[in-house]
Amino acid sequence: MSRSIADLTEALARNAEAVCRHYLSNGKREGHYWMVGDVRNTPGRSLFVRLKGPIAGRGAAGKWTDAASGEHGDLLDIIRESCQLVDFIDVALEARRFLSLQLPEYPRDTPSRSDPAPTGSPKAARRLIAMSQPIERTLAEAYLRNRGLKELRDTASLRFHPRCYYRPDPHSETETWPALIASVTDLNGAITGAHRTWLDPNGFSATNLGKALIDTPRRAMGNLLGHAVRFGTARDVMAAGEGIETMLSLRMILPNLPMAAALSAAHLAAIRFPPSLRRLYVARDNDPAGDATSARLTKRAKDAGIEAITLSPHLGDFNDDLRLAGVDALRDALRVQIAPEDVARFMNAAALTANETASG
Numbered sequence: 295m296s297r298s299i300a301d302l303t304e305a306l307a308r309n310a311e312a313v314c315r316h317y318l319s320n321g322k323r324e325g326h327y328w329m330v331g332d333v334r335n336t337p338g339r340s341l342f343v344r345l346k347g348p349i350a351g352r353g354a355a356g357k358w359t360d361a362a363s364g365e366h367g368d369l370l371d372i373i374r375e376s377c378q379l380v381d382f383i384d385v386a387l388e389a390r391r392f393l394s395l396q397l398p399e400y401p402r403d404t405p406s407r408s409d410p411a412p413t414g415s416p417k418a419a420r421r422l423i424a425m426s427q428p429i430e431r432t433l434a435e436a437y438l439r440n441r442g443l444k445e446l447r448d449t450a451s452l453r454f455h456p457r458c459y460y461r462p463d464p465h466s467e468t469e470t471w472p473a474l475i476a477s478v479t480d481l482n483g484a485i486t487g488a489h490r491t492w493l494d495p496n497g498f499s500a501t502n503l504g505k506a507l508i509d510t511p512r513r514a515m516g517n518l519l520g521h522a523v524r525f526g527t528a529r530d531v532m533a534a535g536e537g538i539e540t541m542l543s544l545r546m547i548l549p550n551l552p553m554a555a556a557l558s559a560a561h562l563a564a565i566r567f568p569p570s571l572r573r574l575y576v577a578r579d580n581d582p583a584g585d586a587t588s589a590r591l592t593k594r595a596k597d598a599g600i601e602a603i604t605l606s607p608h609l610g611d612f613n614d615d616l617r618l619a620g621v622d623a624l625r626d627a628l629r630v631q632i633a634p635e636d637v638a639r640f641m642n643a644a645a646l647t648a649n650e651t652a653s654g
């Protein structure tokens with residue numbers, strides 16, 4: 295534990311009863327303990343917080359145990375759970391605010407901790423994105439490269455968080471896993487949500503393809519309907535599909551084509567069109583939901599006067615095609631599916647020439 299975190303934990307422990315009265319207000323003191331239902335301030339007597347004891351070590355003040363669930367922790371955990379905070383930096387800032395300590399200085403555009411954002415809100419999504427870091431030389435970059443995605447330019451919408459909170463369900467203990475964080479934006483570039491892909495800290499395997507071994511390794515938060523994770527700025531031509539890896543696979547072949555990942559079939563069908571859009575490539579997944587979504591989105595585009603062209607993978611999705619068939623096979627398959635005028639405009643010209651020379 296770093297000295298700053300230890301100092302904060304000890305300061306809270308010295309004020310354990312005040313912390314409990316503020317964050318666990320539905321409980322009450324009984325002897326040397328504060329009794330409440332759980333760490334999320336539910337009325338009851340299952341959880342007990344030690345109010346007296348040494349500042350650190352065994353039997354320290356501020357340590358708590360939930361007899362019903364087996365959960366245990368310290369006062370920082372109580373602040374995190376009762377305020378429904380996303381990241382540890384928010385927890386530390388809230389603790390400092392409570393203790394009336396001097397707050398560290400942050401850039402002007404960094405969100406304040408004075409008003410906790412509701413879990414899953416656009417504000418919480420923006421905070422999560424602000425607290426994450428670029429993907430270069432991180433586990434997120436390794437994850438994408440192991441998925442066959444070697445070209446990762448224009449991916450500012452993707453970031454990495456080394457300890458992103460994950461809770462299997464509202465009644466389970468919060469866990470932390472490294473995660474690929476993606477910004478969901480509207481047509482003007484404003485962040486409306488975030489998508490999290492929790493990653494296996496042990497790296498890539500053929501079984502999990504690098505995702506964490508948890509029940510739901512992918513989750514979104516914020517406002518998603520009509521919006522997307524975007525790669526490049528769409529004008530007259532763009533491609534749209536469901537998954538981030540799917541669209542990045544297409545960018546391996548069409549690096550100059552703006553793309554959007556809507557994150558699900560339902561959201562893809564409702565994606566909003568830029569006013570200047572004239573041609574839309576719909577990257578379908580090879581399943582019944584992909585068929586239905588492609589049909590709905592194609593109709594919407596045509597009704598809006600936009601030419602719609604469906605791109606179809608041979609396997610389950612375009613990332614499967616890239617990983618299992620290779621980049622040359624994917625290039626050959628896409629070249630005959632896109633409009634002839636878009637081959638030279640959007641395909642990687644050097645790779646295309648080299649492929650033609652090899653086949654000739």
